[in-house]
Amino acid sequence: MKKVAILGSTGSIGTQTLEVISDNKNIFEVELLTAFSNHTLLINQALLHKPKAIIFGDRSKEKVILNSLKNEEIEIYFGEESLNNFLNYCNPDIVLTALVGKSGLIPTINTIKKGIDLALANKETLVVAGSIINKLCKEKKVNIYPVDSEHSAIFQCLVGESRDTIDKIILTASGGPFRNKKLNELKNISKKEALNHPNWEMGEKITIDSSTLMNKGLEVIEAKFLFDIDIQKIKVVVHPQSIIHSMVEFNDGSIKAQLGEPDMKLPIQYALFSGKRLKNKFTHYDFIKNNTLTFEEPCLKTFNNLKLAFDAGKLGGNAPCILNASNEIVVDAFLNEKIRYLDMTKIIEDSLNKISYIASPNLDQLIETDIVTRKYTLDKINKL
Ligand code: NDP
Ligand code: MG
Numbered sequence: 001m002k003k004v005a006i007l008g009s010t011g012s013i014g015t016q017t018l019e020v021i022s023d024n025k026n027i028f029e030v031e032l033l034t035a036f037s038n039h040t041l042l043i044n045q046a047l048l049h050k051p052k053a054i055i056f057g058d059r060s061k062e063k064v065i066l067n068s069l070k071n072e073e074i075e076i077y078f079g080e081e082s083l084n085n086f087l088n089y090c091n092p093d094i095v096l097t098a099l100v101g102k103s104g105l106i107p108t109i110n111t112i113k114k115g116i117d118l119a120l121a122n123k124e125t126l127v128v129a130g131s132i133i134n135k136l137c138k139e140k141k142v143n144i145y146p147v148d149s150e151h152s153a154i155f156q157c158l159v160g161e162s163r164d165t166i167d168k169i170i171l172t173a174s175g176g177p178f179r180n181k182k183l184n185e186l187k188n189i190s191k192k193e194a195l196n197h198p199n200w201e202m203g204e205k206i207t208i209d210s211s212t213l214m215n216k217g218l219e220v221i222e223a224k225f226l227f228d229i230d231i232q233k234i235k236v237v238v239h240p241q242s243i244i245h246s247m248v249e250f251n252d253g254s255i256k257a258q259l260g261e262p263d264m265k266l267p268i269q270y271a272l273f274s275g276k277r278l279k280n281k282f283t284h285y286d287f288i289k290n291n292t293l294t295f296e297e298p299c300l301k302t303f304n305n306l307k308l309a310f311d312a313g314k315l316g317g318n319a320p321c322i323l324n325a326s327n328e329i330v331v332d333a334f335l336n337e338k339i340r341y342l343d344m345t346k347i348i349e350d351s352l353n354k355i356s357y358i359a360s361p362n363l364d365q366l367i368e369t370d371i372v373t374r375k376y377t378l379d380k381i382n383k384l
Contacts, residue, residue: 004272005032005092007083007107010041012203013098013121013147013264018045020269023280028272032090034083036103043068050074053089055082083107087114096147096272097122100205101328102370105129109363112136119271121147123222124328128321129366130225144226145271150219151226152267153245153258155275158227161250168249169223172239173298174199176211179240183302189341191334199242199262208331212344213298217309218327221320224313231313236306238296243285261285304345312352317359318369319352325373326351333381347380 004021008014014033021028030049035042036057046054046069053075056065065076075089082089084106095111096119097104104122111118112133120126126133137144146152150171158166177196178186194211195204202210209215216236224231245267247257260266261283269278300307305327312319330344339347355373358365 001029002027002094002272003031003090003092004028005086005090005095006030006098007032007034007086007095007104008036008098008100008122009033009045010035010038011098011100012201012206013096013268015041016265017096017098017268017272018049020265020272021049024269024278027278031092032086034086034099039065046072046074051090053077053086055079055086055089057083084110087111087116092116094119094145094272094274096120096268097125098147100124100203102128102324105367108133109136112140112142115140115142117143117145117274119145119147119268121268123148123218124324126225127218127221127324128370129363130221130320131316132363132366134225134228143274145275146222146226147264147267147271148219148222149262149264149267150246151223152270154223154227154248156258156270157246157248157256159275161248161256163228165250165252166227166229166233166248167251169227169229169234170247170249170255171216171219171223171234171236172242172244172246173213173216173236174210174242175238175240175296175298176213178211178302179238179296181302183342186302186341191337194334194341198240200264204335205328205331208334209327212305212341213303214305214309214327214331214348216298217306217313218324220306220309221313221323231310236298238298239293240296241290241293243290243293259285305348308345308349308352315357317357318355318361318366319357321361321366321369322352322355322373323348325370326377329374329377329381339381339384343381343384347377350380351377 030051033051034055039061055077059078094117098121101124104125108125242262244257249255312323326348330347333339
């Protein structure tokens with residue numbers, strides 16, 4: 001049995017991970033579940049999957065959680081400190097991180113330090129500290145199995161290939177709900193419109209990021225670190241059907257692609273099973289029924305976030321950390337209807353211009369960059 005710790009079990013990826021585990025009870029068992037605000041779902045998940053331990057974000061729900069699980073042999077912990085040190089309470093074979101934003105950074109680093117493999121959905125962590133994480137993974141011989149569908153596709157395309165034959169990594173993008181819009185048509189986009197993704201059902205933060213193409217930008221940086229590849233070799237192609245999940249072009253002109261119905265359970269299962277195939281009941285893609293696959297160039301003028309991410313990725317150092325921190329704050333402000341849609345990219349660009357650049361930051365400097373950027377971005381928002 002493979003023991004799985006799921007960080008962020010109540011979210012979109014977390015709940016789908018539990019579905020995969022439920023379908024494969026002879027292979028996986030749940031070792032740990034964590035949640036931030038949804039205590040009702042966490043309690044239900046704990047009752048169903050009987051993990052060794054659970055961790056919940058805040059203590060205000062302590063009574064109800066303890067009471068609901070009083071007949072279970074489940075250890076219960078609270079707060080950020082407990083989440084960061086979750087490996088004090090459990091002993092997983094693999095950790096699936098489905099936390100959102102920078103909250104995944106310290107738990108991820110602590111997982112690698114203990115030499116435990118990761119199934120990584122939480123792309124922001126790699127964006128913030130990719131070089132540090134890569135160095136640690138090498139030292140501790142830890143594997144990262146990507147959960148993000150594009151990176152899972154690339155990972156699959158690279159099986160049996162040598163890295164020095166890669167000519168290009170081609171990341172596909174659905175284009176989001178505003179694919180055909182011009183910049184001036186985005187001025188009055190509402191939260192409801194931005195949360196309406198055409199192909200995927202995901203958490204709110206990544207759904208907004210998908211609409212602005214920041215998600216693709218974060219994925220470009222994620223790919224740079226996951227596959228240790230020069231950012232100049234990463235291209236983005238809009239493919240509205242989301243059937244080709246990404247491709248690799250090799251130096252002989254061959255292109256390998258991974259295809260399938262848009263269903264996150266497939267890359268989740270592949271990552272949990274450490275890059276091995278597992279039979280399942282998911283819908284298979286039918287080329288005859290759905291015979292149109294189209295491709296377009298992304299418009300960087302309309303979706304300036306993608307350009308900002310490429311620039312930050314090229315610059316390296318703490319620039320991706322600034323990009324991410326500022327983005328987390330503006331997305332939150334947009335979701336709380338404090339700023340308008342196009343303010344997001346303007347504020348991120350300003351943060352990238354104003355926050356001091358550090359070429360080779362250590363972890364403390366990245367954490368400091370994150371704090372300073374969040375404060376700067378919040379001040380900007382309050383002055384609007
Ligand atoms: P959700 O918002 O649906 O879920 C996030 C999870 O993290 C929830 O369990 C939430 O708990 C918990 N959480 C949120 N904030 C904090 C915090 N500050 N501290 C601790 N825990 C927290 O996100 P998704 O599942 O959509 O995405 C998770 C990650 O996976 C993101 O990095 C995203 O980019 C990536 N990803 C997601 C995809 C998708 O299809 N959803 C596809 C590819 C990548 P609670 O709900 O209890 O508040
Ligand atoms: Mg993706």
